[in-house]
Amino acid sequence: MSDFSVVGGGVGGLVVARRLAASGATVTLFEASDHLGGTVARHEVGGIGLDAGAESFAVRGGGVSALLGELGMQEDIVAPAPGPAWLQPVTGTAVPLPATALLGIPSDPLADDVVRVVGLAAAEQAALLDARPVDDVPATLGALVRGRMGDDMVDLLVAPVVHGVHSQHPDELAVARAHPGLADAVVSAGSLGGAVARLRAAAPPGAAVAGIRGGINRLVPALADDFVRRGGDLRLGTRIDHLGALGALGGTVIVAAPGVAAPAAPGRRIDLVTLVVEQDELDAAPRGTGLLVAAGAPVGARALTHATAKWAWLREAAAGRHVVRLSYDETPADPVAAAVADAEALLGVELPIVVDAAHVFWMRPAAASVPSEVVAVGETVAGSGLAGIVAHAERTAADLLAR
Ligand SMILES: Cc1cc2nc3c(=O)[nH]c(=O)nc-3n(C[C@H](O)[C@H](O)[C@H](O)COP(=O)(O)OP(=O)(O)OC[C@H]3O[C@@H](n4cnc5c(N)ncnc54)[C@H](O)[C@@H]3O)c2cc1C
Incomplete structure (x- = not known):
C-alpha cells in the first residue's frame, strides 16, 4: 500500500505527486484517461507541434519558474513578444488596450x-x-x-x-x-x-506571463518522468469515480480531478480553433500578440492569439506560416469556417490560404466546495491557471509532509 494516492494526472495531480515522491514517500497516481496532463496538452496542426490547451503561465509568485528550474528547464523559459494586447470593442476597429x-x-x-x-x-x-x-x-x-x-x-x-x-x-x-x-x-x-x-x-517589470520553448505541454512529460524516476507508481486508464472508492485506495488520498470529492456543478465548454495560414501581411503582427473581444462585438470568438507573433520559438518552427488561435464560449455551427471569418475581421487581413486547422474543446470545472476531510488540489479548489494550481499543490504537499 502506498503512503499517498493521487486521483487525477493533470498538472495539479502531477505536481503534488512528484513533490511527495521526491520526499521519499511511496505514491500512486491514478489517471482516468490514457494520457497525462489534462488541460495541458499537445497537438499537431500543419505539422507544427502546438499547445492544445494552456499556452503560457503567470510569472507571479515564481512557483512555476522554480518548478521548471528543478526539472532542468530553466533555459527553456521564454518571454512573449512585448507590446499591449488589443481589444475588439463592440463597434469600430480593434484598439490597443x-x-x-x-x-x-x-x-x-x-x-x-x-x-x-x-x-x-x-x-x-x-x-x-x-x-x-x-x-x-x-x-x-x-x-x-x-x-x-x-x-x-x-x-x-x-x-x-x-x-x-x-x-x-x-x-x-x-x-x-x-x-x-x-x-x-x-x-x-x-x-x-x-x-x-x-x-x-x-509590480515587477517585465511580462506578466511566460512560456516554454516548444510549448507549455513539455511540462507534463517532464513532471511524469521525474515522478517515475523518484519511484512513483503511475496507473493510466484508471478512473476513480466517487468518494466511496477513495477509501479503498492506499494511504492518504489527494483528489486532483473535478467531480470526485464533491458533486461537480455543470462545467463550461470552451472551443478552440487553431489555424495555420499563409499570409505575409501577418508578418507585421497587425494586432500585436492578439485580441480580446468585447461581448456584443460582431464576431463569435471571445479571444484571438496570434501565436507566431507572440512566441519567437513558434515563429521559427512555423517557417514563414502563421498560427492563429481563436476561442469560443458557444460552439459555432462550422467552427473552422467561423474561425477563418472571425480571424479576418479581427486581424483586418484576408486569409485565402489556410494550410491546416484543428478544432478542440475543453470542459472547465465549476468551483466546488470539497468536504473538509478530503485533501484536494487543482482547478476546482485553486482556481483556473497554472501559477495558482502549482503554488497550491506545492503548499498541499508541504502540509501533508509536515503532518
Ligand atoms: C483552452 C484553455 C486554455 C488555457 N490556457 C491557460 C494558460 O494559457 N495559462 C494558464 O495558466 N492556464 C490556462 N488554462 C487553465 C489551466 O490549463 C488549468 O487551470 C489547469 O491545467 C488545470 O489543471 P488540473 O490539474 O486542475 O485539472 P485538469 O487539467 O482538468 O486535469 C484533471 C485530470 O484528472 C483526470 N480525471 C478526471 N476525472 C478522473 C477520475 N474520476 N479518476 C481519475 N482521473 C480523473 C483527467 O483525465 C485529467 O487528466 C487554460 C484552460 C483551457 C481550457
Missing part, C-alpha cells in the same frame, strides 16, 4: 486610450464616481468597478479583459481572486484608479 490598467481597470479613466474605448461621457462619469470617498469594497470585481467607475467601464473594457484572463465575468469574480491586494489598495489609496496605479507601480 489602455497602457496603465490592471485587468482593464484604468488608473486614469480620462486617459486618451481609455476614452477611445469607452467614450468621453463614460470616462468623465468614471472620474466623478471614483472621486467619492471609499466606504466599503464590494465582494465581486464587477460590483467594485460598477460602483466606482460605472457600468460602461465594466461592460466595454474590464469584462473582455477579465474574461480573457480568468474565463469569468467580473460580476462573478471575487475581488480577492481577481487580485489579492486590490481591496486593501482601494481602501488605502482612497480610489480605484489610485489603487490600480499603486499596484502597477509595485
Whole structure:
C-alpha cells in the first residue's frame, strides 16, 4: 500500500505527486484517461507541434519558474513578444488596450486610450464616481468597478479583459481572486484608479506571463518522468469515480480531478480553433500578440492569439506560416469556417490560404466546495491557471509532509 494516492494526472495531480515522491514517500497516481496532463496538452496542426490547451503561465509568485528550474528547464523559459494586447470593442476597429490598467481597470479613466474605448461621457462619469470617498469594497470585481467607475467601464473594457484572463465575468469574480491586494489598495489609496496605479507601480517589470520553448505541454512529460524516476507508481486508464472508492485506495488520498470529492456543478465548454495560414501581411503582427473581444462585438470568438507573433520559438518552427488561435464560449455551427471569418475581421487581413486547422474543446470545472476531510488540489479548489494550481499543490504537499 502506498503512503499517498493521487486521483487525477493533470498538472495539479502531477505536481503534488512528484513533490511527495521526491520526499521519499511511496505514491500512486491514478489517471482516468490514457494520457497525462489534462488541460495541458499537445497537438499537431500543419505539422507544427502546438499547445492544445494552456499556452503560457503567470510569472507571479515564481512557483512555476522554480518548478521548471528543478526539472532542468530553466533555459527553456521564454518571454512573449512585448507590446499591449488589443481589444475588439463592440463597434469600430480593434484598439490597443489602455497602457496603465490592471485587468482593464484604468488608473486614469480620462486617459486618451481609455476614452477611445469607452467614450468621453463614460470616462468623465468614471472620474466623478471614483472621486467619492471609499466606504466599503464590494465582494465581486464587477460590483467594485460598477460602483466606482460605472457600468460602461465594466461592460466595454474590464469584462473582455477579465474574461480573457480568468474565463469569468467580473460580476462573478471575487475581488480577492481577481487580485489579492486590490481591496486593501482601494481602501488605502482612497480610489480605484489610485489603487490600480499603486499596484502597477509595485509590480515587477517585465511580462506578466511566460512560456516554454516548444510549448507549455513539455511540462507534463517532464513532471511524469521525474515522478517515475523518484519511484512513483503511475496507473493510466484508471478512473476513480466517487468518494466511496477513495477509501479503498492506499494511504492518504489527494483528489486532483473535478467531480470526485464533491458533486461537480455543470462545467463550461470552451472551443478552440487553431489555424495555420499563409499570409505575409501577418508578418507585421497587425494586432500585436492578439485580441480580446468585447461581448456584443460582431464576431463569435471571445479571444484571438496570434501565436507566431507572440512566441519567437513558434515563429521559427512555423517557417514563414502563421498560427492563429481563436476561442469560443458557444460552439459555432462550422467552427473552422467561423474561425477563418472571425480571424479576418479581427486581424483586418484576408486569409485565402489556410494550410491546416484543428478544432478542440475543453470542459472547465465549476468551483466546488470539497468536504473538509478530503485533501484536494487543482482547478476546482485553486482556481483556473497554472501559477495558482502549482503554488497550491506545492503548499498541499508541504502540509501533508509536515503532518
Ligand atoms: C483552452 C484553455 C486554455 C488555457 N490556457 C491557460 C494558460 O494559457 N495559462 C494558464 O495558466 N492556464 C490556462 N488554462 C487553465 C489551466 O490549463 C488549468 O487551470 C489547469 O491545467 C488545470 O489543471 P488540473 O490539474 O486542475 O485539472 P485538469 O487539467 O482538468 O486535469 C484533471 C485530470 O484528472 C483526470 N480525471 C478526471 N476525472 C478522473 C477520475 N474520476 N479518476 C481519475 N482521473 C480523473 C483527467 O483525465 C485529467 O487528466 C487554460 C484552460 C483551457 C481550457
